[in-house]
Amino acid sequence: MTSKSQPRATAELERGYRNMLLPAVFAVGIFAIVPLAGMLALSFSDYHLIRGTNWDFGFKNFVRLASDKRLMGSVYAMSVLSFFGVLTQVLIGAAIAVGLSKIVGKWRLGRVLFLLPYAVPHVAVALIWLSLFTPTLSPVNAFFDLFGITVPSFLTTQNGALLAIVMADTWTNFPFTMLIILAALQGISPDLEEAAALDGATRVQSFFYVTLPLLIPAFLMVTLFRFIDSLKHFPMIFVMTKGGPGRSTQATNYYAYIQTFQNSNVAYGAAIAVTLFIVAAFISFYVARLNQRITS
């Protein structure tokens, strides 16, 4: 190709790429941007399913948000669920990944067994754990009864209910962490650890000083992705606790649902959703930057 025709060919190519992109841009515009714009508009309105609507726009939903004690409670519940859920998922997932790669070698069945919980749809996860936390039904309670130990009813206390959701969430999501960490572990050349061993490092030292630093991008990615998903908690709360006891497990996403679909206050629900959306926008910006740094 001569140097003269190259710019023209490139321009033509770029036009081709743009045409391939166009349907998706169009579809994202319709399926995603339009609803989001609708949500934004609603959040400034006074739309109410029962009380009626005057289409009177303003900041009052956001003013109300700032002093809403139930919202603060929901942020607390969300934070507890996110923090402990992500923490246990990352720890358990990483432990299993290290175990699978080091202790058991290439044990494929083990990998599939540990993957299984990830395949169970969240509603089923919630129902199964609800059954495990129902004292009259649970085999765990029955087992401890044999020794005269009464397992407390988790779902009737505030912290117990939060813990129950964290456990169900951890059970279904640790395989995700496991997969990512396992893949990252397998991507590390064994030469590096051998070199460390030749230099006189113990296994523990080489794990902490050679392997672990190389896993940091994977850990970071997994933590961020799990954290963002944890902001969307819904089926487990809906099935296991309905936000209770009291309002103790009413995480923010669930609270927005309650305001919109139970209290019929659509405008206020939308304002809560917008707030969550802004949080997600900040985090996803950071993730996108991180991803760009890793890939380039």
Add this chain to the structure above:
Amino acid sequence: MIDNTSSFRVKKAFGVTMMLVLLFFAALPTVWVLIMSFREQAAIFEPIWESPLAVTLDNYRGIARSDFPKALLNSFICAGSSTLLAMIVGVPAGFALAKSRLSGKFYASWLLLLLRMAPPVGFVIPLFLLYVNAGLIDTYFGLIVAYMTLTLPLIVWSMWNSFAQVPDELIEAAIMDGATLGKAFMQVALPAARPGAVAAAILGFLIVWNDFFYALIITRSSTVTAPVAVMNFISYDSVDWGSIAVASIALTLPILPLMVIANRYIVQSLSGAVKG
């Protein structure tokens, strides 16, 4: 190097014990739901060791006779159609994003991530109001379109990562040989990224199959999907645990093979680079 010191053996035993404990944690709910699905209704609240022989297929027969199979079919229809539509639109877009020199790709990646991470309640509120007014509540069309908000960003994002791993030279060579961009895409890039495309389709299918929230809000009885239909086994005064167990199994079994196939690619769909 074989390390046989006793301290190493202690550590190894500790590791194996840990793995067994974790395996127990991973397996208990699965084993329990299988047991529950075969228990007689009358015996379900008894400890299993008191009536180990109270085994029956009634729960399975009951599910087969209920509306649940239709809900499973609805799930298949919605997950299949919205994934197919999103693939048709999203695969070329992923290719274009991976290979073109367009500016603003960073913002495209941000937008895709944001759409994936945005709280579903934000999409559902306006969709619900729109659907109520347009008569789209409880229609396949409405549900499939709504699910595009889940599948499209996921598929574009993961195809972007897959195509990024196809060497640029391959496509440049095809174009030098006189192929059009469309041909280079169909005959060179797409075959090279086929595992990624299969994985993207599977992930799209799974995300819809799993969905509870959208279906809860925008379906009623006729297009209700399986995750919402399970809730019918819970009434105000009683919970039909046997049926719930069978329904949970029925919800999981169809996607289990997909999960086993796709698990290697879940990593890729996040980011090609995390692989290490």
